[in-house]
Amino acid sequence: MSDAPKPLPTSLAANPRLSRWLRFTPQGQVVVSPGKVEIGQGILTALAQIAADELDVEPARVAVRAVATPDSPDEGVTSGSLSVQNSGVALRHACAEARGIFLQVAAQSSGVALDALRVEDGEFLGPQGRVGSYWELADRDLLDCDATPGSRAKPPAARRVAGRSAPRLDLPDKVFGRPRFLHDQRPDGLLHARVIRPPARGARLLEAPASALPPGVTLARDGSFLAVLAESEHLAETAARKLEAACRWQEADTLPEEAQLAEWLRAAPDPMETIAERQDAAGDVAQHAEAGFFRPPIAHASIGPSCAVARWDGERVEIWSHTQGPYNLRMDLAKALRMAEEAILVRHVEGAGCYGHNGADDVALDAALAARAAPGRPVRMLWTRAQELGWSPFSSAMLVEVSAGLDASGGIAEFAVEVTSNGHSSRPGRGSLPTLLAAPDLADPFPQPPAINHGLQRGGGAQRNAVPIYRVPKLRVALKTVTAMPLRTSAMRGLGAPVNVWAIESVMDQLAAMAGADPLEFRLRHLDDARAAEVLRVAAEMAGWRGRARAEGVGMGMAVARYKNLGAWCAVVAEIEAAEVIRARRIWIAADMGEVVNPDGAANQLEGSAIHATSQALKEAVRFDRRNVTSDSWESYPILRFSEVPAVQVKLVERPELPPLGAGEPAFGPTVAAIANAIRDSLGVQPRVMPFTPENLATAPAV
């Protein structure tokens, strides 16, 4: 069966109808319709490049339609650095097949042999000249058929657009301040809404006195869900503040002591389950290392607060949202609103970068609930800064405990990793209960389901990258998913990877020191994965690792990982300066992501994620008291600023013949880890608590 055609790409198999993916217009445009959404990662541009290449049209002819139910392909959630890997590969196949179908029709009607035809910017050319075009056949419904297996896509060497840097299609609007974000939508009859969240987690609303409202303001209440609607944004804001001050709630302590969070995780009664194990022959352990690593919860901290617009029309509701998964959101809206999915329309409009599952989905339910009070009118719900930082799902606090042993010759004999964490996904559309924030507040409430960790075959959640990529004869990796969830947790850039890569790579440096080896040599000695070794060598070369000079207060550290153990390979070298606080000075990144459709776009993602990771490593922690999150402003949740960002250099190890792997996350974990190792290099202590602030480093042991 070796010559069976290659199966359809996953997204295409799930949505095989070609007309769902692309159509031509008589005016000379190609409209492609992916199931993935733009979240600042540049997917629209990469997809337009792929379509232009396979169809042989100029990129300017390609328009990318934002996802909308029910017509767009259902590609689930845009996450996990899978946009190009899923949508790009499916679209490439669909476009290649479409090109073939159109050429066949052109060959038949013109009498020119199929293999004598070529396409130039959408025109079909034979030896005697032009015989037609996509645009002339646009009305023939030629794509009302299903995709068939077997790849007709061009060989990599024939690509002219994909593989070269292309300017982002969305950037001009953003540089000229044009209305492009969901926040900018102003449909006729628009009402503005604000939601009032309880003063404590799980608090019940006892009284919301309508007498506190200024004239012209409408109240929307369902159980403990409370919102106000007004003709102007300013009025809605003022009214929300007044009402908030007048409300009475029943509240209680529900959160653990912040300072005891690591202990709380350790004490949770959930089982620690082995998820990877190896028992190969190994030498006796001659030296042993052990360390526990803790990271507090982390916020997505989007620059634009979450926003949604909703309009009820009888029994149907239309939602405009910057969700990462329009179909998934629709499923959970249907559950929470107790209505049929078909009665809900979700249209994607861009928001600010989200970096994972922030409040985008939650605010859509808030908008729908508020809009019920004003049937027929579009209602724009916008969260406040405090709500964005305080009520979006968080990346779970994590505890990672590592123990490892060297044999007498300085080789790794054993390595064990135990991960303790809440789940890393509360994304909608995956269980029987809605995961949306307001669902437990309704008069007829839904219990809040605990976040889950997907299995390793899907890249894992908390346990993502908990399996070392090194040659380890005796290996044990275990996961305890804590199901009690005092703070709602969900997916954020990298999921568990940043903490696991930090823990593993930190212990690798510890082992290297015990073996008397340079961190680079020690890693290379234990790497069988050639692509991992290659990126590590390239990053070390970029940073001048081997010839590095020692300077007082300056340190250099390295780390390498293969994202999810399934995705892109990435190595990072960081240089830090340890003064009053730790400053990241320079970051060098080498990445192997297989085929790269838009090299500058990929570099932009890697640079951005390294800066994001630096921010997390050095500054970020969600703070809370026994009742609620207290880090709900930019003062109490500081992130990295212009004056603090490191210089970042990126090198791509390009492999155009190999499948594309995403760029948004692979550098995140290695950056955190490289910074930690650079701190150890300069200060001689092993950072074990994030963020790497002076207070947390004060307790770091010398190892």
Added chain:
Amino acid sequence: MVSFTLNGAPVALDLPEGMPLLAALREGAGLSGPRFGCGAETCGACHVLVDGRSTPSCAMPLGAVAGRDVTTVEGLGSEAAPHPLQAAFLAEQAGQCGYCLSGILVSAAALLAANPRPDEAAVKQALDPHLCRCGSHNRIVRAVLRAASQMAGEHA
């Protein structure tokens, strides 16, 4: 009624004087460039030029700009006639989600007006009130420096 100059043209907005300037610009004047990020003068997304100074508009009352000159990112330039900064941001592909860019462009314009040849440290200092969560900082700094050298070349 509050009268002022907006992007070079006189406007009179019939809105409460105590309303934040940001809300007045977005709702009253129909602009989309100045963006809401925090409402507390802590993120930079809403910055506009008030008499040439880069100023957060989210907490400043509309009444405070009566008779003054306000410029938003829309007033810097357009696709047909971009400000050198806007052209440089496109050339450097300086941005990802882009939500922070309007405010940053406005502060960069104020910087270059006051200091036509800033060094990297001066650019970072001028942009320090602005948060960018996407990590586009280095590209943004390069873009500002590129615009500066381009503007200097044009006037040489």
